[in-house]
Amino acid sequence: MSPFFLLALLLLYLGLLFLVALLGEGRARALAQSPQAYALSLAVYATAWTFFGSVGRAATEGATFLPIYLGPTLVLLLWPFLHGRILELARAHRLTSWADFLFLRYGHPALGPLIAAFLAVGLLPYLALQLKAIAQAFLFLSGQKSPLADVALLTALLLALFAILFGTRRLDPSERHQGLVLAVAFESLVKLLALLLVGGFVWLALGNPFPKVGAHPELLPLLLPPEGLAGHLAWVSLVGLSALAFLFLPRQFHVSVVENVEPGHLRLAAWAFPLYLLLINLPMVPLALLGRLHLPGENPDLYVLALPLEAGQPALALLAFLGGVSAATAMVVVESLALSILVSNHLLSPLLLRFRALGSLLLWRRMAILLVLLLAYLYFRLAGEAYALVGMGLISFVAVAQLAPAGLLGLYWRGTTGQGALAGLLGGMALWAYTLFLPALARSGWLPEVFLRGPHPLLHPEGLLGIEGLDPITHGFLASLLVNLALTVGVSLFTRKEAVREGRTGEVEELAALLRRVLGGEAEEAFRKQAQGLSGSQAAALAEALLAGSVGPATARLLLLPATREAPLEALLEEAARESREVRAYAKALEEARQELAEAYERLKALDQAKDELLAAVSHELKTPLTSVRALAEILEAHPHLPEAERQRFTALLAKEAGRLSRLVEEVLAYTRLQANPSPNRTPTDLKALAEEALALAEPLAREKGIKMEAHLEEVQTLTDRDRVLQVLLNLLHNALRHARSRVRLELMRQGGEVLFRVADDGPGVPQAARPLVFEPFQSFSGGTGLGLFLARRLLEGLGGRIWLEGTEGEGASFAFTLPLEVECADPGGGR
């Protein structure tokens, strides 16, 4: 293919990338902030190493390419524990990298610069690998030997421009870059589609490779798992290594934490991103086998490009080229941006502050991006095909994994100290360099061979303590991480935890002026808004977080020194007292809620007990007449020839007991209706007419008993529940008729703001001992059901009235009750 055509295609693709990023910052901002874009942006994990290298690895080493993608799947399943906590911390302190977190967590001034320098060294070859992938693909398709390097340089410069334009518009790197995220998400889609289409078309064109494997025994090991204990250990190590790399790679922290606009997006990412990895890995094995079958002499890393050409599909080869370019460019842009932030926050900022040139930090950050990419390009030019470049992917992963002990223990173990973290990191880094980095340089011929053998057989860099059989990556990973972890834990156990940093306080005006000087007017305005109502120490903490997001936590702390002072003891005490007051108020509210709950429980318990008692009483009261009815009926049945007078006496008793039973059931039903519908239905009611109606209803019983009914009724109207008042009147009248000797009197009159009813009889009256119990359920003293007065009291309480017993023993009984007048809007509040 024409190199100019390829170059034009490459430039066109990069132009499209700029356009997508511009859209992300403009009209497609909502799309860039969507959970789908977030999940796709995580796929910056899949680099050119995935796109070209996984097929190559599958074609030479079999299934060991897969653990690199199983690790991230495992990590994302733990997002509620890991990412949830990291996001919370990142928002509070405006973290931009793990180095920021480690500095804030441990406060050790050496940690930030150490990590920044180490990651720059560890990841530079990885960046160079991406540039090499683009150049190699270009060279392969154009069929030329040059201008390989020039294409890589041009690409590096364009990507640096992209990262500067869309990643460093402002000084605050903790701000979101929607354009960058959308471009990365777009590239993730391109590489996935490209690889799936290449896999599908090549399969169709060259046929299913699996049946052909049987005729090529040399390919069978590619379809089998790694052999033996060493093979399994390598598999497990690769899963663990990729999991840690996914968590600690600077570019992954950038897209998953810094660019996260909503923690809830992790719900989608937790399954969508592993699905993405599964899909992108589906064509790997068929492509690897087809490559081995059809292109035995070809470089396996180029099968993705060579197979479409072999299948007679040059357009597909172009698509594969663009897929590889998209995988490499996304990684280069985000990684160089993340590294430049790391370097500028932890290495450049303190230097610039010392030389009073912090105002030029943004320019230096942009220069850092350019510098990182130019260094990567230089490394690629120097290393070429050397092992120090081609074998560097996993070595970089092991470098990044050195942050894990300090990072994870710092998140979950309070006992980790700054000295422990530093010792662990130094030990891990030293072992990484000794077992992996220096041998890689020696293997490339840049260092003497002694770095491959070691000074003593027990100190062999790729077999410490005489260990044999492990591949160098597994060995280096396990050795460095174990030493790192042991030192972090061990030193932490033997060093004292640092005292809590002294609190600082400051005036909002002074802090705002500092923010204006360092970050500009916009930051000052944002600070003033957020600082309203905050105490001096809280405002100082807020200013520190804002500064830390832009210039790094160490520089922010130094910048704050002249604008703040140590929080005086009184201020600390005041703060502690305020927090203590809040805690006390909270505890008081909790205690009140507990008391309310306890009271509600007691009420419920009492109601439950009352219900049980009522049930027992009802059963008992029903049993007595039922027993009588049964006994009488049995007597009548057993003695058919009873004298007529006797028979009539028994029949009358039967009728009486049945009547009593019927009344009891009716009153129980009235009681259950009252319980079921406790709120009264108030309507304007003529109480005199109501009283006359009650008298009329009671008249037949009075006539039967020969009792005279008297009434003294005034004209009264009120809002009340007509049916309930009628029920009360009937209960009282029937009660009076049951006890009266010759006369029952009903009175109705106004009394103040109430209506007074009185029902009096000339019976024997209520015995003194029974008076407190007359309104309790089933307390009958004359053969009644014992529910009438109880119901009357409950009904009246529901209507806002009250009832009481008048008169003395031996002078007849008189029950009086009141009802409120004019109660249209008020809740009587009597119902229980």
Next chain:
Amino acid sequence: MREKAFALFLLALFLFLMPLGLLFREAVGPLGLPPLYLYLYGAWGLVILLAYLLFRRA
């Protein structure tokens, strides 16, 4: 949800890290496809499906 996520993590850990060399001794299996890859992609797909069922609710 946290407990279920942790349980799913343990399941995935078991599925991904079990000693595959003891289970898959044949390179070619049903339909001429390699059993090792059928298992690995199947287990991976199962974990993703379970993660989808667990995390899908907003």
